[in-house]
Amino acid sequence: MMNKSRTDCTDIPVIVLQDGDMRVSLLGYGAITQGWWYKGQPLILGYDDPTEYLNDPFYLGALVGRVANRIGGAGFDLDGTHHALIANEGSNTLHGGHEGLSRQFWQDEQLSPREAVLVHVSPHGVGGFPGAVRFEVRVRLEFPRLTYSISAWPDRPTPISIAQHNYYTLGSAQGISEHRLQLASDRHLELDDQGIPHGGIVDSASVGLDFSASQPIGQVATDLDHFFLFGTGGKVAQPVATLAAPSGLTMTVHSDQPGAQVYSAAHLSAPFAPHAGVCIEPSGYPNAPNVPAFPSIICTPDKPYHQTLMLEISEAVA
Template sequence: MKPETGKASGIETAILTDGNMRVSVLNYGAITQGWWYKNEPLILGFDDPNEYLTDARYLGAMVGRVANRISGAKFDLEGASFGLNANEGKNTLHGGDDGLSKQSWELEQIAENEVFLSYVSRDGESGFPGNIRFEVRICLQGPRLAYSITAQPDRPTPISIAQHNYYTLGAAEGVDEHKLKLASNWYLEIDDQGIPSGRVLATKENGLDFSTPNTIGSASEGIDHFFCFDRDRDPKAPVAELTSPSGLALTVYSDQPGAQVYSGYKLTKPRRASRGVCIEPSGYPNAPNISSFPSIIYTPENPYRQELILEVSEE
């Protein structure tokens, strides 16, 4: 099946359908442009694909090579120092200005409900070492949307990918009243630039307890933190559950050690603050610079893999 192509930019679009669900995927940034259940929008997105070319909020994008932040836009590996593109102050965010979310991927629609994307990131892109072939397979089997992500490097290099949907679950008024539950009792302490210090703090002691369902708006200062999933959790159990007052619910399954949760409280025009919430399973942020964090270094013999499954239900 040949994807559709946008007229102005050459951006390709693939539409996945299964039952009462529909998903739109772009080759630019491997972006999930839209996801609908009975025509209710489940995520934020732009109708015009060209708007993603200037989007600074990573709506629906596949972000990396290393998702989240790397302090000082640098890290050391095997005795060598690597300077990265600093695209957020002095730090690197979501792989820098030439990250995966800013690239044109090869896109092949292999079934009505499935699409395959690939991209080869060259050695030195945004300062990162090694050539890497990234592959993403997106499959819609209503009520589930599954992302299978792999990355094959030709030398040791850091890799940590996050899928960056902003979930709304059909709520036009925002997500403050959505209830969130996480398989987590701990989160990473951060400084005023969002950089982890290396300390792991208890959620219950700091107003970020979502071990039982709690409204997103209960976090008075907003949520933009990395939550560490419980290490002894059942690997088949959900890592996150999000419930909307609309009656729609999202269950997230992941094999990653934690997730950045962002309540969208800093969103600005054309979006309203707290219009959508991100739940981004990935490796620990700034891991290349903090030895106590789980390693995100992958090699030709040990390539990167991630499985993310999103399931929607209706109460």
């Protein structure tokens, strides 16, 4: 089946996975997680109508890339060639630009009541990125865990860094200011005035952004949008973040990525409210193609892309 474009189809496929008290709804557009529920409580923000995602400016639940986060100056050099990208946030490229993975239809297949796979083949030159790439996302629901296994196979060297962009609420309708966040991190990337990292690393405690111990999000930062560096050595077995709601629901995040953008959704707007959810987006370093000191995100036919993200829900016993 050929990949569909935005203009030739508005019939968005939906896959629902169920295991015990947990349910997940996935879309064949943007590889979006439309909803995730535990005992009927919504754990993430989402639209009831799948077609609302066609014009969603917030990347709700989407798989973002080819390169997640920001690439400064909307371009990069690779093997002596400059690649000009499409700028979609001022002079920079955010989440792969207007033609990013979150704006594409994906082939979808439900493998079992608890597992689905979504596939998208991105042609050479989309958004200015070199190389044709086959992207695959396997989503498994094994109560109380939700796991994303993300892979990509390019036909030539190209940057790839994917992030899953859920806005986590953990059942709260009052926002996430009182949610407690703990990160396996005491450092984050220094940003310029456009939110672009250029190589500097900041001690988080020195600027009042220390989540190495559990802290209420709203008491630490009202406009949190920073890339925190993990100290777990890329082992999925080690948790990189814990988010706890006042209700007693807790989500533990496991990832093999070197860090994550944490965004407190200060710029969410109607039909949602600012700080209605929080994004925890494990990925490679933002702007890595332009900062030699950062770990490389260049993938090749001999070195394809793989990421595992596992989310686990627990509930405090009254």
